[in-house]
Amino acid sequence: MLFSPGWRAPIRQGEVLAVFTLGLLLGGILSATVIWLLSGLAEPLPSSARALAIVAVAALGAAREFGLLSIPLPQNARQIPQEVLQTRLRRGSLQFGFELGTGVRTYVSASTPYVLALGLLLSHQGPFATAAAGSAFGAGRALSAALTWWSRDPDRDARIAVRMPWIKRLTALAVFLALALWAI
Amino acid sequence: MPALTAGRLRRGLTEPLLPVAALSLLAVAAAALSATVLCWASVGALAGFALSGSV
Numbered sequence: 001m002l003f004s005p006g007w008r009a010p011i012r013q014g015e016v017l018a019v020f021t022l023g024l025l026l027g028g029i030l031s032a033t034v035i036w037l038l039s040g041l042a043e044p045l046p047s048s049a050r051a052l053a054i055v056a057v058a059a060l061g062a063a064r065e066f067g068l069l070s071i072p073l074p075q076n077a078r079q080i081p082q083e084v085l086q087t088r089l090r091r092g093s094l095q096f097g098f099e100l101g102t103g104v105r106t107y108v109s110a111s112t113p114y115v116l117a118l119g120l121l122l123s124h125q126g127p128f129a130t131a132a133a134g135s136a137f138g139a140g141r142a143l144s145a146a147l148t149w150w151s152r153d154p155d156r157d158a159r160i161a162v163r164m165p166w167i168k169r170l171t172a173l174a175v176f177l178a179l180a181l182w183a184i
Numbered sequence: 185m186p187a188l189t190a191g192r193l194r195r196g197l198t199e200p201l202l203p204v205a206a207l208s209l210l211a212v213a214a215a216a217l218s219a220t221v222l223c224w225a226s227v228g229a230l231a232g233f234a235l236s237g238s239v
Contacts, residue, residue: 112230112231116231119224125224132224136224139228140229140232141235144232144236160200164237167201170201170205173208174212175211177211178226180215
């Protein structure tokens with residue numbers, strides 16, 4: 001959608017990607033800031049209970065991606081309107097990136113972002129670690145768009161669609177392993 | 185147009201599962217080394233990349 005060939009002419013795609021990435025990073029940091037503010041509510045709980053809950057949430061996320069559990073995700077069932085990108089391309093890309101970066105303005109179809117949000121909420125990290133995780137969330141989304149741009153592959157979308165189930169499974173498994181190791 | 189066709193090397197380097205492997209190793213290594221900020225940042229990047237199909 002971002003690199004739709006219909007409107008690539010007047011502004012370079014690299015510029016669109018840069019502005020889009022900036023929006024993603026800002027959106028990720030905003031959501032992380034909100035999570036950090038709310039995470040203070042979890043602080044009275046014993047740290048061992050919070051660590052156990054984080055590992056349990058990560059395990060549920062991985063089990064869901066492997067099809068062992070059916071848990072509906074409380075996502076915002078809305079698409080960011082395409083008009084955002086059709087009026088002013090730079091501003092539209094920034095807004096599009098920002099809305100995607102927040103993770104709450106459109107569909108979130110994988111378990112891992114929920115594990116991240118609940119993990120940060122329960123662990124009550126410092127503001128720097130939480131902001132780093134939020135901006136990394138935006139960077140992770142930007143990486144996919146950047147790879148699409150760099151690949152110059154017209155069949156890229158089809159290739160991603162084939163890999164998506166395994167991308168979701170492997171990311172959920174890796175997050176579970178990392179958080180279990182971190183919590184020990 | 186041949187110039188726009190992805191070469192094999194470019195196609196290999198932009199394989200979608202490659203960042204998953206790299207970020208997973210980073211997250212697990214950071215957790216094992218108790219590098220908390222790097223661990224959460226890697227988990228964040230994995231969570232963002234898990235939504236690859238959306239853009």
